[in-house]
Amino acid sequence: MKNISIFGSTGSIGSNAVKILLNQKNDFNVVVLTGGKNLKELAKQSILLKPKHIVISDHELLGDLKELLIGHDFDITGGKEALLNAASIPVDVSLQSIIGFAGVECSLIAAKHSRILALANKESLVCAGLLLKQICRDNNTALVPVDSEHSAIFQCLNGENIKTVERIILTGSGGPFLNTKLKDLLNITPNQASNHPKWNMGKRISIDSASMFNKAMELIEANELFDIEASKIEVLIHPQSIIHSMVGFNDGSIIAQLGPADMKGAIGFAINYPNRTELQVERLDFTKIKQLDFVSVDHIKFPSINLAIQAIELGGLAGTAFNAAKEQALDAFLEGKISFLDMYKFVEFALTEYTNNKTDNYTLISEVISQDSHTRSVVLKAIEGLIND
Structure with a gap:
């Protein structure tokens, strides 16, 4: 036990x-x-x-x-x-x-x-x-x-030589605004943004999914967890949420992990690791799956992915700055202080500010906490400045 x-x-x-x-x-x-x-x-x-x-x-x-x-x-x-x-x-x-x-x-x-x-x-x-x-x-x-995507990658890499990995393909549902025009995102409300089409999640993470900040965080996470450079990590929209992620190898083969859109799969795998155990989840019926769709990310509509790549390239505590700004911007959106699209602007602002005060290396949690606090303060002031203008 x-x-x-x-x-x-x-x-x-x-x-x-x-x-x-x-x-x-x-x-x-x-x-x-x-x-x-x-x-x-x-x-x-x-x-x-x-x-x-x-x-x-x-x-x-x-x-x-x-x-x-x-x-x-x-x-x-x-x-x-x-x-x-x-x-x-x-x-x-x-x-x-x-x-x-x-x-x-x-x-x-x-x-x-x-x-x-x-x-x-x-x-x-x-x-x-x-x-x-x-x-x-x-x-x-x-x-x-425990993230479904990283659990999928972890399972795909089981027994594989990491040096043979050519690319990692992170899949995402695209959220509720996949087919929404850019101009229509300006007046999106928190309730609309938290209505995820596939996954049953909390309000904050559902909004992160709608803005694709969730996927941006997962890109940074994959870079850290699997020691794979950002240039080898692709983000692909897969509305059916059946393929949770894929790994491509240098022989041209691709291994994918499939399953129902149910977090119990990834949770059960993690807590029972290295064994598998029977879980009370839906079984996929391939005769009922009519098609699997894949769409490239619209980086103009969802700039969060490119902001994540920028954070990876900056290194050091840029990930901390990215997350702190994202959390502060999300708070402001939930409070009705800024628009849905404004969230991207404040994360971009925070990364620019970090670039001018960059920390290349860190060895203590106190340094992480200090960067988090600093970025939150800077972004909060910027948000207040926008409101008061």
Whole structure:
């Protein structure tokens, strides 16, 4: 039986992981569950899975959570320090699915104290990939991606020599605005942007998908995770979301990973690695798949991909600047302060600002946090300036 911790158990990834664990009660012992603001869901999960430790990231909600779990023998704590302490508890598998930069420190600590780091937090690689990979090497921790695309690539590369890889093809659904004209994107609302045609995800990641910032982050992530230069990574729109990604080799062959549009596939693969186990997911019926479509990315409509390539080429902490600007711009869009298209402008602005204050190398998490804070401050001022003009 494996000991497992789930960070971000009430989010989209975490909730799907809980469903898997409920079907694999004889395979896993849940040590830690952590959540954000969804107290009722965290309490419900805790009663079902009986973790030893429960952490609520917002310390102010700690009392309310304890009240919901009166009569149960759990170690219940709250706040950032409690999260980091929980990440240092030794386990076999640590699933890191906290959304955003807030999950980076937890991932870095968990990498030191787990045999398998099942990573769903993109920002850990985008912002601190150099540190995370070194920690995994030093501690002999297997870094297994949970993003469906990177899980697909990971599986396609199994047993292959990385030197024979000619290209990696990252697929994406294209989101809700694949066929929307550029001029019509100006007045898009957050509700429209969060209505994903294929995947059932949280609001923030759905909007990132609509803007293709999600795919841009995945490009940087693939560059870090597989040590493949940006020039060998292609992004291809695949509306059916059946082929999750592909790897092309120097003999002209291509290996693809296919499956239903269900995150339980990638989650189940990661937490059970290196084994596979039966999952309650839909089975593909190829007789019902009439066609598979592929479309090139419209870089004028979706400049996020080229911005990601720019961040990779800049190196250093450019990924941190990219993500910080993206998160601040998304906050402003959700608050109605800027338009959908303005988000790209502020990320471009942040990369230009980073170019003038570039950090070539970093060795400490404090440097990553400092860059994140600096970029957020600069972008926030720029957003306020736009509003006040």
